[in-house]
Amino acid sequence: MTAATRKFVFLTGGSGFLGRQLITSLTGAGYSVRALVRSAQAATTVQALGAEPVSGDLDDMAAMRGGMAGCVGAIHSAAKVGGWGPWEEFLRDTVQGTEHVxxxxxxAGLPRLVHISTEAVLADGQPIIEADETRPLPQKPNGAYPRSKGMAEQRVLAANGDGLATVVVRPRFIWGKGDTTLAPRLAEAARRGWVWFGGGAHRSSTCHVRNVAHGVILAMERGGPGEIYFLTDGAPQQFRDFIGRLIRTQGVEPGERNAPLWLADAMAxxxxxxxxxxxxxxxxxxxxTTLNLFFREVTVRDDKARQQLGYRPVISVDEGLRELQAAIR
Incomplete structure (x- = not known):
């Protein structure tokens, strides 16, 4: 493939858990990737995966504009993630960063932009049950992370048109091999003494990182302008069963300690x-925020992605867990 015929995609957040998988999946699908990086370490990471590093951050308009030149699309994955922190940081990194993208x-005259959002934009302190893309954003989001991601999503949808097609994807509970944050933190919590608040019998949707990347590429190629798509592993899991199995892949037993949900609310x-x-x-x-997204039901429907994008999970939950366990061994 010559330089003139290569299909370039610009990516933010390329050195993160999802970003690394996106680079792998994009290059596997025949794309060339330019990834925005803020450090030499991030540049080394994305380069090792086959991406071209573009030095800069979400405030560097010139760097992003140059990196986007000639690209068939961009995927915006970078954001401030977490259940706590100064609102100013969420506003700067997630909302204003998205505005700059x-x-x-x-x-740059980019034709398409895919924004990685989250089911957390619907978080209002109550269970989220079988939600689809028609469910409106809450008036009072449950925390800085849901609030900032909802605001960023609104900016992206409002930008659709005038030559730029914008698409939003909402994966729920990203997990899988290469995760250096969630699974290790769950394992550490289990070592200290895991507690199943509310018993853990509620349901939860999940989405393996490879399924997320697959869905994002489909959204870039086929997503309707101004549309939102949930992505999942398929049928919801019982939270206790899935999290227990996930923790065990790290060589730790979660235990059987239970506590009422009202106690967790008070503790939070x-x-x-x-x-x-x-x-x-x-x-x-x-x-x-963490309590409500983990210990209350959060289930979403991916029917729209299946119907409009042809989305189907490329790896099952059982396969993903076996892969994680093999990686630890």
Whole structure:
């Protein structure tokens, strides 16, 4: 393939868990990737995966505009993730960062932009049950992360048109091989003494990182302008069964300790108050955002992605768990 015929895709967040898989999946699908990087370490990471590093960050309009030049599309994966932190950081990294990506895309004449969102945009403190893309965003989002991701998503959808087609994908609970955050943190929590708040019998949708990448590529190629698509592994899992199996892939037993959900609600409120008033370091051990996205039902429907994009999971939950366990061994 010559330089003139290569299909380039611009990617933000390329050195992260999802970003690394996106590079692998995109190159496997015949695309060439230019990945925005903020450090030499990130540049080394994306280069090792076959992507061309573009030095800069979400404030560097010139770098993004140059990286997007000649691309068939861009995938915006970068954001501030977490259940806690100053609102100013969420606003800067997630909302304003997305605004800068949109502006650079327009300046570069980019035809398509896919934005990686999340089911958390629907979080309002109540269970999310069998939600589809028609469910409106809550008036009072449950935390800075859901609020900022919802605002970013709104910016992307509002930007659709005038030569730029924008598409939003919402994967739920990204997991899989290569995760250096979620599974290890769950394993560490189990070592300290895992508690099944509410018993853990509720259901949860999930989406393996390879399924997410597959769905994102389909959205870039076939997604309707201004549309939103949920992505999942298929049928929801019982939370206790899935998380227990996920923790065991790390060589740890989660145990059988249970506690009522009302106690978790009280603990989260106390933790957030303490971390707000006192000079405590790090994140609280439990926040209302984390509690509601983990220990209450969160199930979403991916019918629209299946019907409009032809989306089907490329790896099953059982296969993904076996892969994780083999990686640990």
């Amino acid at each position: 949109i502006a650079a895309a327009r300046a 409120a106390v933790c957030e108050t303490a971390w707000s008033l006192l000079p405590l370091q790090g994140e609280p051990p439990l926040t209302r």
